[in-house]
Amino acid sequence: MAARLGVVSVVQAVIRSLRARIFSGELAPGTSLAEVDVATHYEVARPTAKAALENLVASGLLTRNAHQTARVTLLSSRDAIDIYRTRAIIEAEAVRLLAAQREVPSEAREANAEITELVGASPIDIIDPDIRFHAALVQALGSRRTSAIYAQLTDEIRLCMTHVQDATLLSTKDIAAEHARLLQLISEGEAAAAAKVLEEHLHTASNKLAEHLESL
Amino acid sequence: MAARLGVVSVVQAVIRSLRARIFSGELAPGTSLAEVDVATHYEVARPTAKAALENLVASGLLTRNAHQTARVTLLSSRDAIDIYRTRAIIEAEAVRLLAAQREVPSEAREANAEITELVGASPIDIIDPDIRFHAALVQALGSRRTSAIYAQLTDEIRLCMTHVQDATLLSTKDIAAEHARLLQLISEGEAAAAAKVLEEHLHTASNKLAEHLESL
DNA sequence: ATACGGAAATTGTCTTACAAGTACACATGC
DNA sequence: GCATGTGTACTTGTAAGACAATTTCCGTAT
The missing domain is CATH 1.20.120.530 (GntR ligand-binding domain-like)
Structure with missing residues (x-):
């Protein structure tokens, strides 16, 4: 793995890592997160990255419209x-x-x-x-x-x-x-x-x- | 499509259809729903069926443990x-x-x-x-x-x-x-x-x- | 009858591929 | 010069196939 992931399930590990990076401020609100970016960063397949992103979108940490790249949610x-x-x-x-x-x-x-x-x-x-x-x-x-x-x-x-x-x-x-x-x-x-x-x-x-x- | 789906997005359509079938009682609580079953029933790819199932698991309508087939949640x-x-x-x-x-x-x-x-x-x-x-x-x-x-x-x-x-x-x-x-x-x-x-x-x-x- | 072993079924993940939609830049016309 | 339209690049949506890992269940042997 490119970045250290506590190995549980690949998708879960990616989710956890992304959450940590968002909360730490490394991924500031507004930052773009394309599926390919996440996939290459963690050296996982795009479907895996996709699943992780969708999970974070569901929990409100990321925002994404159809056919648009996900961004770290910018709360008003x-x-x-x-x-x-x-x-x-x-x-x-x-x-x-x-x-x-x-x-x-x-x-x-x-x-x-x-x-x-x-x-x-x-x-x-x-x-x-x-x-x-x-x-x-x-x-x-x-x-x-x-x-x-x-x-x-x-x-x-x-x-x-x-x-x-x-x-x-x-x-x-x-x-x-x-x-x-x-x-x-x-x-x-x-x-x-x-x-x-x-x-x-x-x-x-x-x-x-x-x-x-x-x-x- | 094998079953009528109001065409929006394939995954969304499958989700909607499954929800309706669960609420109608066609899929009674306890019913098994394997990814392949859903995929063949709607004539979609397994990843699509998987995404729909994961969504329903997240909303509590389905229950699934790792490596186990999803079932319609049986609420106590x-x-x-x-x-x-x-x-x-x-x-x-x-x-x-x-x-x-x-x-x-x-x-x-x-x-x-x-x-x-x-x-x-x-x-x-x-x-x-x-x-x-x-x-x-x-x-x-x-x-x-x-x-x-x-x-x-x-x-x-x-x-x-x-x-x-x-x-x-x-x-x-x-x-x-x-x-x-x-x-x-x-x-x-x-x-x-x-x-x-x-x-x-x-x-x-x-x-x-x-x-x-x-x-x- | 019980315990062990193995086969079947199912999910988890990856790879590849193509379709479809969006956004941006560029060129064209006014 | 500005607005508009078009085309291309980028990104996501979906599909198909393949293999690994795990669980379940059944059959067999003790």
């Missing part, structure tokens, strides 16, 4: 708002349920602890624990399909983030504080208040992100 | 409950928003009128307008991604229904009445009450469906 501010709205619906419900049970997921607590430790570090480093924090809330719902849907939205969020290399949208300190407050309200069983904090948290993030995307 | 009662839970999250939010705006989608009203007219008819005939009623509520959110997610869940619901040919889970009259009450509460701006009615409506439907699936 309206897309970002739409994604965050959808996220908010799911997460708010998760938070309400958790609060009703006064159950604070340990993964969420740990992820936020990680964020707190990164207060001085590069804003890019907090993306990962931040995503884990929110994912932990949804995971706690225990619904396979809800988690799957949320995972797909998370992918698009990550893609958004690659638009904004300067990811200093919110201060790490504020994010950690809002998360902590959210967990506090959950532990107190304040479902409505917790949901409201979450919605505002996502809403301000959404606004900042949309604003940054507009300015490109 | 737990799946049904999971699907309805996820549905409920989205629909409840839609209903809350609509109530806050006191906005009753005309499509929902029309779909329920259609149900009301079908009070004496076969329970199977109400599936379609019932789905349209609920979809109209979600559509009103105006979120592309939320609608897309909901559409996928709807597909799985339809698949559930093919398990239970005797779809007389609830009386048509009761369904129409609950829908009407829901629309009434929306028009009155009673967000919380409307959401509660919806959740109970879906919960009882989910229970009945799960019960029927268990008894197979």
